[in-house]
Amino acid sequence: MPNNFLKITLLLLFCIIFVACSKEKKTDKIVASVKDKNLYLSDLKEILTGKITKKDSAEVTKNYIESWIRNEVFLLNTKEISPEDEKNIEKQVEDYRQSLFRYSFEKNYLKKNIKENISQAEINDFYSKNEDEFMLKQNIVQAYFAKIPTKSVEKENIKKLMLSDKNEDLLLLKNACIANASMFKIEDTTWVDFEELVKNSPLEQITDKTNFVRNNRFKEISDSTGTYFLKIKTFKNANQPAPLVFVEEKIKAMLIMQRRTDALRKLEEELYQKALKNKDFEIK
16 A cells, blocks of 8 residues: 555656646756657756765766666656556546645645644543543553662662652752662652663563552662662552543543544535535536
C-alpha cells in the first residue's frame, strides 16, 4: 500500500508538471533533450540556489542533467503499459486527486470552525463515564529514585533523607542528588511507568514487578557502578483504572478527535441536504 501510494503521488505530480509545461512553452536555451522532451537552461537555474562554488555548480548541473535524462528514458517505456493498466492508473490518480482536495478543504474548515480547547470539566466527565476504558497496561508509581556512586561520602545521608517523611528534608534530598547522584528522580506527585523508572538498573531484572511494587516501599541495591535507592510513595498495578492525571492528555486528544469527526459528519450532511434541495444531483 505505501509503495502504491508513493507511485500514485509521483504520477500525479508528473501529470501536474506535464500540464503546466504544456501550457507554458519555454523559449530559452535547450541543454538536453530526450525525444520530444526538453530540459531548459531556466530549469537548471532553479536548482542552483544559495551560495555555491563554480566547481560545485558544474558538478550539480552535470548530475541533474544525467538524472533528468535517465528519468525521461525510463518514462518512455511507461507508454508501453496496457490500456487496462493505463485506465486503472488514471482512475487511481483521479481518486487520489479528489482525496487531496477533500483533505485540504476539511483541514481549512476545521481550522476556521473548530475550537480545540478542552475544559477540565469535559475531561473529568469523559473519564468518569469511561473509566473502564482506561485500565493500566503497566505498573505505575509515584516514587523517589537515585543512583549514587559507590564511594560517595553522601551516600548514607541521601539514604537517610530519602527515608524521611519530613517536608523540609525533600529540598535537602533534591540538592544532595543534584550534587552527587549520577541519575535521579525526586518527584512524588508524578505518575511514572515503573519499568521506565528502573531501566538500566539492577531493578530492571525483577521478574514479578507487580508483586515487587505491591510489597516494597524502600529498596537499596548495588552493582559495580553504584548504589540505587528506590522509595515508592504510592502505586497502581496493571489492570487497575489509570489515575485521571495519567491519561488526561490522551482523553484530551480523544475529545478533540471526536469533535473534529462530529463536525465533518455534520458538514457532509449539510452539504448533501443543500445539494438535494437545489437538485444538484439525481439518481438514474
